[in-house]
Amino acid sequence: MIIAVDAMGGDNAPEVVVHGALQACEEFNCNIILVGDSTAISSCLKGDDCKGLNVHHCTECVGMDESPIKAFKSKKDSSIRVAFDLLKTGKADAVVSAGNSGATMAAGMFSVGKMEGVERPALACILPGEKGDVIIIDAGGNMDCRPVHLYQFGIMAEAYAESCLEMSDPNIGLLNIGEEPGKGNDLVKSAYELFDNSSLNFYGNIEGRDILSGKVRIVVCDGFTGNVVLKFSEGLAESIVARLKKGLGDITNIPETGFFEKFKDSLDYAQYGGAPVLGINGVCIVCHGHSSSKAIKNAIKMACCYVENNTGEKLLKSLRNYTHM
Amino acid sequence: MIIAVDAMGGDNAPEVVVHGALQACEEFNCNIILVGDSTAISSCLKGDDCKGLNVHHCTECVGMDESPIKAFKSKKDSSIRVAFDLLKTGKADAVVSAGNSGATMAAGMFSVGKMEGVERPALACILPGEKGDVIIIDAGGNMDCRPVHLYQFGIMAEAYAESCLEMSDPNIGLLNIGEEPGKGNDLVKSAYELFDNSSLNFYGNIEGRDILSGKVRIVVCDGFTGNVVLKFSEGLAESIVARLKKGLGDITNIPETGFFEKFKDSLDYAQYGGAPVLGINGVCIVCHGHSSSKAIKNAIKMACCYVENNTGEKLLKSLRNYTHM
Numbered sequence: 001m002i003i004a005v006d007a008m009g010g011d012n013a014p015e016v017v018v019h020g021a022l023q024a025c026e027e028f029n030c031n032i033i034l035v036g037d038s039t040a041i042s043s044c045l046k047g048d049d050c051k052g053l054n055v056h057h058c059t060e061c062v063g064m065d066e067s068p069i070k071a072f073k074s075k076k077d078s079s080i081r082v083a084f085d086l087l088k089t090g091k092a093d094a095v096v097s098a099g100n101s102g103a104t105m106a107a108g109m110f111s112v113g114k115m116e117g118v119e120r121p122a123l124a125c126i127l128p129g130e131k132g133d134v135i136i137i138d139a140g141g142n143m144d145c146r147p148v149h150l151y152q153f154g155i156m157a158e159a160y161a162e163s164c165l166e167m168s169d170p171n172i173g174l175l176n177i178g179e180e181p182g183k184g185n186d187l188v189k190s191a192y193e194l195f196d197n198s199s200l201n202f203y204g205n206i207e208g209r210d211i212l213s214g215k216v217r218i219v220v221c222d223g224f225t226g227n228v229v230l231k232f233s234e235g236l237a238e239s240i241v242a243r244l245k246k247g248l249g250d251i252t253n254i255p256e257t258g259f260f261e262k263f264k265d266s267l268d269y270a271q272y273g274g275a276p277v278l279g280i281n282g283v284c285i286v287c288h289g290h291s292s293s294k295a296i297k298n299a300i301k302m303a304c305c306y307v308e309n310n311t312g313e314k315l316l317k318s319l320r321n322y323t324h325m
Numbered sequence: 326m327i328i329a330v331d332a333m334g335g336d337n338a339p340e341v342v343v344h345g346a347l348q349a350c351e352e353f354n355c356n357i358i359l360v361g362d363s364t365a366i367s368s369c370l371k372g373d374d375c376k377g378l379n380v381h382h383c384t385e386c387v388g389m390d391e392s393p394i395k396a397f398k399s400k401k402d403s404s405i406r407v408a409f410d411l412l413k414t415g416k417a418d419a420v421v422s423a424g425n426s427g428a429t430m431a432a433g434m435f436s437v438g439k440m441e442g443v444e445r446p447a448l449a450c451i452l453p454g455e456k457g458d459v460i461i462i463d464a465g466g467n468m469d470c471r472p473v474h475l476y477q478f479g480i481m482a483e484a485y486a487e488s489c490l491e492m493s494d495p496n497i498g499l500l501n502i503g504e505e506p507g508k509g510n511d512l513v514k515s516a517y518e519l520f521d522n523s524s525l526n527f528y529g530n531i532e533g534r535d536i537l538s539g540k541v542r543i544v545v546c547d548g549f550t551g552n553v554v555l556k557f558s559e560g561l562a563e564s565i566v567a568r569l570k571k572g573l574g575d576i577t578n579i580p581e582t583g584f585f586e587k588f589k590d591s592l593d594y595a596q597y598g599g600a601p602v603l604g605i606n607g608v609c610i611v612c613h614g615h616s617s618s619k620a621i622k623n624a625i626k627m628a629c630c631y632v633e634n635n636t637g638e639k640l641l642k643s644l645r646n647y648t649h650m
Binding site for chain 2: 065130140143144175177178180184185186188207208209210211212213221222223224225227228229230231232233234235236237238239240241242243244248267
């Protein structure tokens with residue numbers, strides 16, 4: 001198992017990425033290729049070494065704000081593009097990147113291409129729900145969606161959840177403004193019909209307040225809504241913890257055990273590792289830009305799991321099964 | 326000043342509504358007409374009385390899950406429709422309702438109609454931001470929007486904020502998946518151009534994490550996204566406080582001062598009173614279905630403020646100014 005890791009991607013690259021890769025290499029049975037500027041990577045390694053860790057030098061990297069397609073076309077020696085070259089040529093089994101997520105998805109689409117029958121690959125992000133993990137799909141890959149896209153997101157997320165997250169027959173909720181059928185915008189009204197007429201384990205519509213409540217394990221929405229929800233959850237969690245800390249300070253003394261920091265982390269989906277891009281011909285895990293080394297390590301673990309369990313094959317089988325391809 | 330209050334609207338109607346109206350009547354210089362079943366209302370009053378409080382009997386009410394348009398047409402003696410009849414005939418200056426918000430907006434559109442030049446009336450909800458109140462518009466009135474709708478939401482929210490919330494030249498952010506121009510779905514990309522070419526105090530795009538951060542005072546989005554965000558904030562705030570309470574319980578003893586309950590309330594936008602429907606020919610404040618009597622009281626206060634400050638006139642003037650009607 002060989003994982004190509006984009007060493008130059010993320011707010012704290014390459015340090016955090018290199019450290020995460022090193023930990024993964026020591027803990028898991030995998031080989032890692034760090035793709036990026038070899039001098040910068042070496043200086044982060046500071047003599048630390050791991051048998052399965054290799055460096056693949058390249059000269060460019062894609063900034064967080066660069067246009068995905070332009071970056072793919074103009075920067076042929078960028079770390080994310082070279083990582084996908086390794087995947088495409090069979091020199092790696094998966095790609096992990098904490099860089100520009102749009103550029104990562106675009107690189108995936110252009111290099112390994114979409115899976116047969118998939119109209120739009122999507123990002124499946126894990127949120128810390130009250131009764132266990134909740135998948136939200138699409139977490140930001142596709143802005144303007146059609147009903148069939150949402151339907152395919154649900155199918156792919158179900159296969160992924162069963163293959164990698166030990167969920168058995170997870171139920172699917174369609175994110176909406178009310179639970180009753182017939183609610184919502186044109187997109188979700190039509191998507192509702194597709195889900196309702198399928199044999200998927202479809203719960204029906206769910207409201208925003210039930211994203212984390214555990215009513216469903218998979219939340220389906222367009223990438224615009226999904227991205228707003230994810231980023232709002234970051235902002236709100238930070239804001240609430242800060243206010244609560246301040247408010248409690250007036251009442252009682254909380255021992256300085258790092259409780260609030262740990263608690264904030266437990267709400268932070270970035271700690272989960274990463275979000276797989278579902279629907280491309282290859283394995284790619286996208287991490288949050290401010291991922292910690294632990295998150296990078298967990299993303300590599302997820303990539304290994306995805307490959308080992310033949311998750312791609314399962315996605316294809318599910319898509320054929322539920323769309324009668 | 327006469328406020329028509331839909332006594333039958335809300336999860337805990339008529340009790341909570343009647344108590345809120347009674348408090349408002351005692352505290353503020355206004356007259357209130359409670360519209361609804363007179364027997365049920367009287368039993369809630371239990372002999373309590375206030376000089377300015379009157380009851381207007383009607384026989385029907387609209388359920389929370391009823392179809393708005395159908396309910397308006399079929400239930401001619403429903404409390405919400407009768408309240409708007411009082412508004413239309415000049416017997417009341419404003420309507421307040423915690424009932425079915427879709428039905429309330431529909432009743433407003435059908436009875437008093439849209440303001441000149443307004444394509445879509447919208448709900449302007451107040452959220453407790455880190456640096457003061459933040460308005461989110463549209464909070465759920467319009468599912469499928471066009472760019473000009475978002476633009477008008479921004480204009481109307483600015484006029485409302487200046488007139489009723491003591492905000493001076495509040496800046497406007499367009500809810501998006503990234504700050505850079507050119508990001509987002511087709512709707513927000515086009516709306517960005519309209520705002521950017523106007524003389525409004527336009528901040529630009531904001532991400533979900535900045536809805537509460539204080540970067541902007543007004544957040545503009547379509548009603549689908551706005552509704553999902555609002556309800557997610559309810560769910561997340563409850564979930565975080567529950568988890569934190571549990572987690573802290575293991576570390577230290579928090580005195581039972583009702584701190585967590587108060588804190589949860591401070592995060593709850595329902596406590597703010599209500600959301601005005603901006604863009605109809607009349608004053609209407611929509612409250613959350615689970616409003617407390619305090620929230621109802623505050624909604625009545627907001628209705629008074631809206632009327633006293635001639636907010637409707639200011640909206641019209643702003644619309645003319647920024648759209649060159």
